[in-house]
Amino acid sequence: MEANYGYCDGSGDYFIVINTDDCDGCNRCVEVCPQSVLELLVDDYEETVVAVGEAFRKKLKESCAACKPVGKRVLPPCIESCAMNAISHSW
C-alpha cells in the first residue's frame, strides 16, 4: 500500500510517501531522522511498517526543513538510508 502522509495548504504539497509493501521494517530511516518524524507501527493489516508520527503529519514542511533546503538538490537521510526504496518526498 502506498501511504501518503502530509498535507497541502495554500503554499504547496508536502507529503512523505511510504510504500508499505516494499518496507521491510528495518528501522534505519527512523533512527537516522534528526527530528524523529518517522516511527514503526503495526497497521490495519497487522504488518510492522514505517509511518510518519501523528504529531508531524501537519508539520512536515517545518520538521523536514533542515533536510530539504530550498534551492539545493540533496537527498534527505531517510531516503538515503532505505535499501528498499520504500520512502520518498513529494517536494
Added chain:
Amino acid sequence: MLTMGIDIGSRSTQCVILEDGQLLTYGNIETGPNSAENACAAVEAAIHRRDELWGEYRMQLPNTDTSHLRIEDMAYIVATGYGRVVVPFANANITEISCHARGAHWFVPGVSTILDMGGQDCKGIRVNERGEVTKFIMNDKCAGGTGRFMEIMAAILQLPLPEIGPISLESTKKIPFNTICAVFAKSEAVALMKDGASKADILAGLHEAISARVLALLKRVGIEEKFVITGGIAKNAGVVRKIEDKLGGLKATIPTEPQIAGALGAALLALDRARKKAAENTSRTICSAPGKEAAPD
C-alpha cells in the same frame, strides 16, 4: 449476527447496524465534545432511525422495528474516525482509511478510486477488487476544500449550507480565486460581494478552486473507474459537477447516503472479525480434550 460501526468525525458522527452484512439501520448526529457520550448518542439515533443533520433519511431500510436494539446485542463493534477515538464499548478501532474503503466498496462493488470530503479533512483512497486499500493520501491540515470551508462561505453569503450547491450551478460568470486558503478566500468573497458580484458566481468560483485542489490531491494516487465520492460534501452538486468537468468524461458515483460510508465499512469489518472469532472458537472446541471446557475467549 448483528454488527455495529461508529464513525466519529470532526463535525458529524454516524452509527450503522448490520444484520448478517445487510443494512438494518443507521443514525447521523452532530459530533459533541465528549467521545463516549457522542458514541452513545449516535447509537440512539441509529436505533430510532434519525438523521439529525440533514433531516432527510435517504436509505431504504427493511421494515423492522429497531428501537429495542441494545449495544449488548452486537456481536462485534468497530469504531473509527478523526483523531484518537475513545469509544468504551467498541471491540476494536480501525483507521478511517480502511473503513471508508470498505464502505465505498459495499455501495459500489467495482470501485477503484474514492474521494472522501469530510468536515475537516479530505482523503483520496485507491482500492483493489476486494475493497482493500492500495494507496491513500490525506489532508487534514488545511481548511481549504473541507466542509469547514463550505460552512464559512455559506455563513458569509448568508445562505443555508444545503443550498450552496444548487445555487452555484446558476452561475453565469467565471470568477477566479487566487488561493484555497479559507482566510484569504473569505476576504476575497466579501470584497466581491461589495463590488456587486452575484452569490451564484462567487460560489461557482469557490467550488472551482476547491475542486482543483481536491483533484490535485487525488491525482497523487491516480484516478480510475469506478470513481466514488463520499462524505458530507458529496451532497454538494456544485462541487461534484466541477470535479466531473475536470475529469473529462469520468463520472463520479455518489452513494445514496455518502456520509455513512465510514461507519458502514466499520460495521462490515466488524462482521469480518466476528466471523473470524466464531471460526476460531469452533476449531478450539473441536481441538480441546474430551471432558475439558473450551478455553474462554
Added chain:
Amino acid sequence: MAVAGIDMGALATKVVILEGDRILAATTLATGETGETEAYKAMEEALRQAGLKLEEIKSVISTGTGRKRVLFAQKQRTAMSCHAKGAYFLFPQVRTLIDVGAESAAAIRLSADGKVEDSVGNDKCAAGTGIFLDAMSRMLRVSLGEMGAESLKATGTVPISSMCVIFAESEVISHVHKDPPIPCANILAGIHDSIVDRLFGMGQRVGMEPEVVMTGGVSKNIGIIRAMESKLGMKVLVPEDPQIVGALGAALFAQQENGIRESC
C-alpha cells in the same frame, strides 16, 4: 537629491524619503480598499514630514503586493529584493532575514555583500502570518500590541497542533473553555510558539546563518522575538521601525538607478 520608496502591503502602506544616507521621512498608513488614493495620501504625509514637494523627489520606486497601484512610481521592485536591501543597509552583518507581514512571510539568505542568495516565501497560506495573530487577538480579547508582552508572562505553554488559522481557532476556543481554566498567557505562549515554529522552518530551508534580522509588522511583537531567540539560541536583530524596511529598500534602489548610490 531626495528619492522615495513606497511599500504597499496588504494592511499598511509605508513611505520612506531618503537623501544620501539620511531618512528624511518615514510614514505608515492603513492601505484601505482602493489602494491608489491611499498611496497618494501616504506620499503626501511623508512629503509633509520631510518638508518637500512631489516635484522635488527625483525618483519613486514601489514594492509590495499593491506595487502596481502606485501610479506615480517610476518603477517597481519585488518585495523580497527591497526588504533584503533595506535590511542590509541597517545591519550590514545580516545573513538571514525573516520578514513577516500581515498576509505573507518570507525567509531570505543574503551574501556578505547584501545579495539575495536564496529565498522562500509564502503568501498563499495564512498560517504563520499577521492574520493568525490578528484572529487570535480577537478571540482572546487581547490587543495586538499587548499580546507579545502578555505571552512572556506564561508559566507554561499550551501546544497548538494546528497550523491552519481556522483549525487553530477551534483549538484555542477549546483551551479557553477548559475547566480548570488555563491562563491566557499560556495559551498566548502556545500561539507564539506555533508561529515561530513555522518561521523557523522557513529559515531552515534557506539556511539560518547569523546575524538573523526580523522585519515586518509581526516583528514588533516582543513575544515572537523572544520565542525566536529561544528557538535559535542566538540574538535576533530588529530595526527600530521594522515595518519600513521594504520602503527603505525601494528608496535605496531609486538611489542606485539614478546614479546617486553605487549598486552592489
